[in-house]
Amino acid sequence: MKTLKYPFHYLLSFMLSISFLNTNNQEPQTAQEYCARAEKSEAQKQISQAIEYYEKALQLKPRDIDILFSLGKISHYAGNNEKSLFYLKQLEKLCPHSLVIHETLAIVYRAAGMLEEEKNSLEKRIKLNPHNAYHNAKLMEYYLRRQEIDTVISRWPQPEMPWYGNSLINKTCLLPIIEKSLGLGDKFQMLRYAKILKELGATVIVQTSPELCPLLSLCPYIDTLILEKQPIPAHDMVCKSNLYTMALKALENRATFTTPYLYADKKLEKYWQNKLASDSTFKIGIFWESNRITNHYETQSSPSARSIPL
Incomplete structure (x- = not known):
């Protein structure tokens, strides 16, 4: 009796691996299988392949909410906002009361430069959930980007912003530039607002980290420079929220500067x-x-x- 050249368990493993490869190479038969392939391709950064699989899944289930949403998102990430909006608009018709869909539409509209459509999507979210702080903040941010600060003040009264529209002369402003998530470049950008405040008549206090003190000490528009752990002097306002910074960004156009805001030793x-x-x-x-x-x-x-x- 002849003995097998290879042990039985080796042959079994080989046969199973061949069977697995054949199964893996087969074209998916269901929308779920196509979506699984798409998710795998997306995880491997194979975006074009993922879109192709999602589109084949959509052919099998044309009104599937999850597939439409996945196509809307991944098309946006791929830089194709036109295709993204094509899918998201279909989704909006199927789910007109979805906050997530309106939020995603607003993001894509903004990326596509369709500002009026972005505003409409943001407004729809407010109608669906009028008292949601996050949704209101996003719409407020939209108006601030458009430099429509008067609209913001009238629609969302800001008790912490009594200075807006009034003179900043004899007002003291604290500008904290200490957030750990900010890089040095971000902190330099924030410093522009200190110069704006000074131009508008305020006394400016800047709170910063030790490594920036030598450079910031050369800025003539900073009246007081303190470290993050030092006692904070008395002040009338703190400029640290998005509302403040974006409002000041709009005010930047009203101030006139002829000199830089950073100076070298x-x-x-x-x-x-x-x-x-x-x-x-x-x-x-x-x-x-x-x-x-x-x-x-x-x-x-x-x-x-x-x-x-x-």
Whole structure:
């Protein structure tokens, strides 16, 4: 009697693996199977393949809410807002009272530059849930982006903003620039508002972290500079919410500036001028890394190796 060249369990494993491969290569037969393939492709960042699978699933179930929503979202992520809106509008007809759908539509409308449609979607959310703070804040943000601050004040009275529309002369404003989630670039952008407040007549207190103190101490529009753990002087208002910053951004256009809002140390300027005097090559400064604390670190940062060819 001849013995098998390979043990039986090896042959069984081989046969099962062949069977699995054949099954895995088969074209899906149901919408659920197509969706499973789409989700797997999406997880592997194969967006075009995922969209193709979702579209095949939709052919089998044309009014499926989950498939339409998945296609609306993934098309937006792929940069195709036109296709995203095509699916989301169908979904809106099927679910006219869905807050999530109106929110997603508002996001895509904004990305597509369709501001009136964005506002309509935001307004629909308010009608469905008038007292929801988040929905009201999003609509308020829309008007602030459009610099329609008067609309905001009349529609959402702000007791903490008595200064709006009035003179800031003899008013003291505290501007905290200490959030851990903010990168240095974000903090520099926030500093613009200190200059705006000063231009509008306020006394400005800036609260910041130790590493920024040497640079910020050179800014003539900051009256008082304090560290985050130091006692805070008396003040009339705190400028830290989105409402404040966006309102000030709108006011920025009403102020007139002819000078920058950041200043370099003169000694350091001379030091680097002397150090680089013999180097005539063209120099470029690159900000390549975002704040590691934020959830957007990977998408907002670039590996340093990519700069080597430069």
